[in-house]
Amino acid sequence: MEKTRFDLDPKRMPDRWYNIAADLPKPPPPPLHPVTNEPLHPDDLRTLFADSLIEQELTMDRYVAIPGQVMDMYGMYRPSPLFRARRLEKALQTPARIYYKYEGVSPPGSHKTNTAIAQAYYNAQAGVKRLTTETGAGQWGCALSFACQLFDIECRVYMVRVSFQQKPYRKTMMETWGAKASPSPGLDTEVGRQALALDPDTPGSLGIAIAEAVEDAAAREDSKYALGSVLNHVLLHQTIIGEEALLQMELADDYPDVVIGCFGGGSNYAGLAFPFIRENIRNNKGTRCVAVEPAACPSLTCGNYEYDYGDTAKLTPLLKMFTLGYQFMPPGIHAGGLRYHGAAPLASFVHSLGLMEAKALPQNAVFAGAVMFTRNEGILPAPESAHAIQAAIDEALDAREKNEERVILFNLSGHGFFDLGAYQAYLAGELEDYFHK
Amino acid sequence: MEKTRFDLDPKRMPDRWYNIAADLPKPPPPPLHPVTNEPLHPDDLRTLFADSLIEQELTMDRYVAIPGQVMDMYGMYRPSPLFRARRLEKALQTPARIYYKYEGVSPPGSHKTNTAIAQAYYNAQAGVKRLTTETGAGQWGCALSFACQLFDIECRVYMVRVSFQQKPYRKTMMETWGAKASPSPGLDTEVGRQALALDPDTPGSLGIAIAEAVEDAAAREDSKYALGSVLNHVLLHQTIIGEEALLQMELADDYPDVVIGCFGGGSNYAGLAFPFIRENIRNNKGTRCVAVEPAACPSLTCGNYEYDYGDTAKLTPLLKMFTLGYQFMPPGIHAGGLRYHGAAPLASFVHSLGLMEAKALPQNAVFAGAVMFTRNEGILPAPESAHAIQAAIDEALDAREKNEERVILFNLSGHGFFDLGAYQAYLAGELEDYFHK
Numbered sequence: 001m002e003k004t005r006f007d008l009d010p011k012r013m014p015d016r017w018y019n020i021a022a023d024l025p026k027p028p029p030p031p032l033h034p035v036t037n038e039p040l041h042p043d044d045l046r047t048l049f050a051d052s053l054i055e056q057e058l059t060m061d062r063y064v065a066i067p068g069q070v071m072d073m074y075g076m077y078r079p080s081p082l083f084r085a086r087r088l089e090k091a092l093q094t095p096a097r098i099y100y101k102y103e104g105v106s107p108p109g110s111h112k113t114n115t116a117i118a119q120a121y122y123n124a125q126a127g128v129k130r131l132t133t134e135t136g137a138g139q140w141g142c143a144l145s146f147a148c149q150l151f152d153i154e155c156r157v158y159m160v161r162v163s164f165q166q167k168p169y170r171k172t173m174m175e176t177w178g179a180k181a182s183p184s185p186g187l188d189t190e191v192g193r194q195a196l197a198l199d200p201d202t203p204g205s206l207g208i209a210i211a212e213a214v215e216d217a218a219a220r221e222d223s224k225y226a227l228g229s230v231l232n233h234v235l236l237h238q239t240i241i242g243e244e245a246l247l248q249m250e251l252a253d254d255y256p257d258v259v260i261g262c263f264g265g266g267s268n269y270a271g272l273a274f275p276f277i278r279e280n281i282r283n284n285k286g287t288r289c290v291a292v293e294p295a296a297c298p299s300l301t302c303g304n305y306e307y308d309y310g311d312t313a314k315l316t317p318l319l320k321m322f323t324l325g326y327q328f329m330p331p332g333i334h335a336g337g338l339r340y341h342g343a344a345p346l347a348s349f350v351h352s353l354g355l356m357e358a359k360a361l362p363q364n365a366v367f368a369g370a371v372m373f374t375r376n377e378g379i380l381p382a383p384e385s386a387h388a389i390q391a392a393i394d395e396a397l398d399a400r401e402k403n404e405e406r407v408i409l410f411n412l413s414g415h416g417f418f419d420l421g422a423y424q425a426y427l428a429g430e431l432e433d434y435f436h437k
Numbered sequence: 438m439e440k441t442r443f444d445l446d447p448k449r450m451p452d453r454w455y456n457i458a459a460d461l462p463k464p465p466p467p468p469l470h471p472v473t474n475e476p477l478h479p480d481d482l483r484t485l486f487a488d489s490l491i492e493q494e495l496t497m498d499r500y501v502a503i504p505g506q507v508m509d510m511y512g513m514y515r516p517s518p519l520f521r522a523r524r525l526e527k528a529l530q531t532p533a534r535i536y537y538k539y540e541g542v543s544p545p546g547s548h549k550t551n552t553a554i555a556q557a558y559y560n561a562q563a564g565v566k567r568l569t570t571e572t573g574a575g576q577w578g579c580a581l582s583f584a585c586q587l588f589d590i591e592c593r594v595y596m597v598r599v600s601f602q603q604k605p606y607r608k609t610m611m612e613t614w615g616a617k618a619s620p621s622p623g624l625d626t627e628v629g630r631q632a633l634a635l636d637p638d639t640p641g642s643l644g645i646a647i648a649e650a651v652e653d654a655a656a657r658e659d660s661k662y663a664l665g666s667v668l669n670h671v672l673l674h675q676t677i678i679g680e681e682a683l684l685q686m687e688l689a690d691d692y693p694d695v696v697i698g699c700f701g702g703g704s705n706y707a708g709l710a711f712p713f714i715r716e717n718i719r720n721n722k723g724t725r726c727v728a729v730e731p732a733a734c735p736s737l738t739c740g741n742y743e744y745d746y747g748d749t750a751k752l753t754p755l756l757k758m759f760t761l762g763y764q765f766m767p768p769g770i771h772a773g774g775l776r777y778h779g780a781a782p783l784a785s786f787v788h789s790l791g792l793m794e795a796k797a798l799p800q801n802a803v804f805a806g807a808v809m810f811t812r813n814e815g816i817l818p819a820p821e822s823a824h825a826i827q828a829a830i831d832e833a834l835d836a837r838e839k840n841e842e843r844v845i846l847f848n849l850s851g852h853g854f855f856d857l858g859a860y861q862a863y864l865a866g867e868l869e870d871y872f873h874k
Contacts, residue, residue: 004512010442075441076520076815083513087587105542107815109854149812150524169857176811176860374613375586378513378544417546417854420606423613 004086006251008079014243015066017236020274020350022062023281028232028349031317032307040317047218048225050126053119056233064236066118073117073150077106078240082248087376089396096399096406097254098392101245101272102379103413108173110382110414111268112143112228115237119226120147130154130223132216134184134209136264137163137336137384138170139414140228145179155179156223158186158212161204163336167418184209191215191313203332206265206340211313218315229265230310230319230344238271241411246275249409256287256409258395262387263291263300263358264337266344268413277355289356290395291347292387294366296434297330299323299343300351300358308342321348324436331434333363334422335383359391362433366390367426370416382414383422441523443688445516451680452503454673457711458783459499460718465669465786469744469755477754484655485662487563490556493670501673503555510554510587514543515677519685524813526833533836533843534691535829538682538709539816540850545610547819547851548705549580549665552674556663557584567591567660569653571621571646573701574600574773574821575607576851577665582616592616593660595623595649598641600773604855621646628652628750640769643702643777648750655752666702667747667756667781675708678848683712686846693724693846695832699824700728700737700795701774703781705850714792726793727832728784729824731803733871734767736760736780737788737795745779758785761873768871770800771859772820796828799870803827804863807853819851820859 021028030039045054056064066074085098103111123131131153135141141157148155157179164171164183174181182188184204185195191211195202202208210227217225227234249255259276261269273289280287293300299322309326310316321342324330328341343351350356366383369390374380381389388410399406416423425431458465467476482491493501503511522535540548560568568590572578578594585592594616601608601620611618619625621641622632628648632639639645647664654662664671686692696713698706710726717724730737736759746763747753758779761767765778780788787793803820806827811817818826825847836843853860862868 002509004509005447007444007447010444072439072441107811107817146815150815169854169861172857172861172864173817173854175864176808176817176857178812371613374544375615378583378587380544380610380613417606417610417852420609420613424606424609427609427612 002086004084006082006248008244008248010075010079012247013074013079014240015071016063017066018239018243018275018278019059019062019064019236020277021346022060023278024349024353027060028346029320031319034309034314034317037318048214050122050128050224052122052125053233056236057231067121070118070121079244080105082245084252085377088373091372091376092393092396092400094396094400095403096396096408098396099249099252099256099409100412101241101409103241103411104379104415108139108142108146109417110139110143111238111241111271112140113146114240114271115228115234115267116143116147118237120151120153123224124151124153128153128224130156130220131226132156132213132223133226133228134158134206134213135228136160136206136339138167138418139337139382141181142170142173144226144228145174145177148179149177156216157181158184158209160184160206160209160336161202162332166334166421170418184212189215205312205329207312207326211311211315214311214315229267230342232346234267235270235274235344235346238267239274241271242273242275245272245409254407257407259287259289260388260391260408260410261291262338262384262413263293263343264340264384266347268411270344270347272411273356277350290391291356291358292391293358293360294333294335294338294387295360295362296333296436297324297339298360298436299341301360302436303343305348305352310342319345321345322351333434334419335363335366335387337384338387361387361390362435364431364433367431369393379412380416381412382416383419385413388412439523441521443519443685445681445685447512447516449684450511450516451677452508453500454503455676455680455712455715456496456499456501456673457714457787459497460715461786461790464497465783466757471746471751471754474755485651487559487565487661489559489562490670493673494668504558507555507558516681517542519682521689522814525810528809528813529830529833529837531833531837532840533833533845535833536689536846537849538678540678540705540848541816541852545576545579545583546854547576547580548675548678548708549577550583551677551708552665552671552704553580553584555674557588557590560661561588561590565590565661567593567657568663569593569650569660570663570665571595571643571650572665573597573643573776575604575855576774576819578618579607579610581663581665582611582614585616586614593653594618595621595646597621597643597646597773598639599769603771603858607855621649626652642749642766644749644763648748648752651748651752666704667779669783671704672707672711672781672783675704676711678708679710679712682709682846691844694844695725695727697727697729697825697828697845697847699775699821699850700730700780701777701821703784705848707781707784709848710793714787727828728793728795729828730795730797731770731772731775731824732797732799733770733873734761734776735797735873736778738797739873740780742785742789747779756782758782759788770871771856772800772824774821775824798824798827799872801863801868801870804868806830816849817853818849819853820856822850825849
């Protein structure tokens with residue numbers, strides 16, 4: 001029996017997160033205050049975040065211990081499995097060996113749960129009663145609803161309108177976990193009312209939804225804000241993925257030449273890639289780490305590396321990142337989780353240092369990869385994750401052409417059970433490709 | 438760290454299925470030919486089934502070895518996890534210990550994959566090019582589509598109309614795996630045309646859908662038929678669930694006083710319970726095994742134990758089973774997978790011998806259990822599986838009342854990501870309860 005699955009003994013689950021800032025040749029550029037343009041003081045963040053999360057946001061420590069209660073909750077679905085895609089390899093007739101880490105096993109269905117649990121935990125510790133957030137495709141909103149339920153915190157989700165309409169069941173799922181969800185922009189916030197006045201038919205954007213959630217949290221004593229990507233502490237929490245994958249590649253007696261993740265805000269990519277980049281830096285490994293973004297919203301490959309706002313209302317600090325501009329309105333592609341104008345500052349910094357690669361793919365190619373994958377490996381991927389799949393397929397075909405035994409590892413960040421409308425449109429030949437100009 | 442998850446080492450995955458017929462005090466009543474009323478000859482089944490499956494249908498051997506290729510495919514998602522529901526226990530303030538086996542980890546999302554892979558394998562071995570089948574809620578149709586794709590077999594699914602309308606994305610999922618699916622009754626078969634002539638607005642039933650799939654397979658040389666429940670060989674393939682659970686309960690250093698499964702045709706219940714009933718018979722264990730059916734379609738608790746047809750068109754053999762009558766049209770409850778007029782003959786026989794218990798629950802109670810479960814344990818259950826959850830909750834509350842350390846094990850046969858319309862209706866207070874009269 002050929003091994004296709006490499007399960008880590010739960011006793012060996014890593015008990016610390018990894019902070020790549022500690023291993024870079026210089027410190028990352030600081031966030032700036034949106035009004036004064038001065039480097040941010042931790043106090044500036046207190047309205048929105050619990051102290052322990054602010055500390056993690058700014059720490060230069062290489063490792064942060066994972067609290068016992070978070071480890072317990074991780075135990076509901078972690079360690080997540082690592083698979084070798086033997087059927088896909090065969091279908092591609094490639095000498096490459098393709099592995100994937102599957103994060104869709106978490107109850108809400110994606111990697112987002114890794115930081116949702118951590119953020120809910122630290123907020124509960126700080127006595128926070130209510131969290132607000134935004135969500136694109138709904139993966140993050142579901143993850144936070146789930147985590148808040150576990151810690152008895154009220155949860156309020158602003159969901160980008162186009163995704164809200166494409167995936168009505170995401171709302172029901174959030175409500176089943178006790179959260180409240182509504183389409184963004186909406187009438188509950190000043191930001192939302194302004195956006196609707198400007199364009200009543202707007203598909204919405206993560207930038208607007210973030211602004212709504214921030215406005216809500218800032219206005220209420222009992223509330224803090226939670227973000228599902230972009231920030232340092234979010235990327236930190238996701239590194240559990242890469243730390244596990246390192247141990248599982250050992251079980252497979254293999255080591256990746258290429259590591260691939262889809263890229264929206266950057267958290268699932270960073271979660272898998274950063275520990276491998278550490279190995280490149282500290283142990284002279286030579287793994288190529290590739291971020292894959294949608295051609296419709298290509299911040300890393302077409303954006304500028306500069307200070308920009310995280311939201312449309314300029315409520316967030318200025319972050320130095322690859323960005324298409326805070327007012328950029330991405331087309332309504334089905335990979336709603338990747339519709340963000342910017343890229344995580346820490347990932348942007350790593351990219352600016354030449355420590356990783358980036359590429360962009362149009363959505364029809366991405367869905368072709370998704371269908372090929374599910375027909376061979378069974379798992380139905382989220383459209384976001386399918387960006388990584390298609391890039392892995394491209395690598396495997398390139399390896400075939402060059403007759404190379406390339407070892408490829410990608411992050412299958414979530415399942416696509418809520419994205420079948422998109423699959424339907426793809427199978428019917430109705431999907432449009434968009435390219436940023 | 439309290440253990441909540443008991444993973445079986447893949448090396449210890451059981452490599453044989455269990456046939457309870459070998460351990461019963463007398464042989465089960467034989468199926469009868471629908472025209473002659475004589476006991477069926479294996480030849481009578483050749484139009485519909487591959488020889489090796491007919492052999493399994495009739496065998497009195499205690500164990501059947503699982504072929505290596507099936508073991509490999511099982512390895513994609515098995516051994517499935519066994520969890521202890523510690524958060525649910527706490528919420529119920531019960532001294533009971535509640536465990537559940539989770540079959541939703543298979544790519545199509547339910548236990549049905551266990552027999553789909555086996556049936557596709559044996560049909561592929563026999564050179565069959567095309568399989569037809571029916572599906573209720575869509576779990577079985579998805580499982581067979583997935584398995585046929587793995588073995589390069591064409592797949593044609595007749596899906597009960599009410600479920601087809603409630604869950605349009607199931608069709609897309611089957612098509613993504615390369616199958617063809619349509620609502621039943623439909624115009625492609627004589628049976629379907631007659632049913633539509635009789636009632637153009639019929640919600641359909643599993644009985645009609647089975648008749649359509651059987652008619653289709655019987656009419657074509659290249660096609661055989663596959664059934665997702667009821668038959669002996671289907672129950673046989675599902676016993677991998679109970680065999681794994683026995684080993685996992687050992688890992689938990691515990692043993693169930695009560696084993697619970699939801700009951701439609703009977704395969705997920707039997708899959709978990711039969712190995713425990715074997716332990717009752719052969720090793721003097723005293724586990725109560727409880728089948729839970731919908732109050733709207735209660736074959737075990739309200740049906741007669743008699744010979745009846747498996748479909749509405751009297752195309753199937755006569756099976757001795759608990760039945761509400763082959764013409765019974767169950768109301769359109771959301772647990773579509775439990776809308777079957779009969780009960781697996783082997784489970785019916787076991788029940789008639791007094792070796793198990795049965796109870797029926799209305800759907801609002803079932804959804805209450807589902808929501809309580811997902812708010813505590815995270816996993817969103819299928820409405821079918823939620824019957825087992827609510828029964829487990831009832832047992833835990835009874836144990837609390839009697840101050841008993843009862844050990845409860847139930848089968849969480851699948852996830853409910855395709856059932857959020859039903860959750861939406863429940864949360865809005867719009868679900869009707871139906872009781873069979």
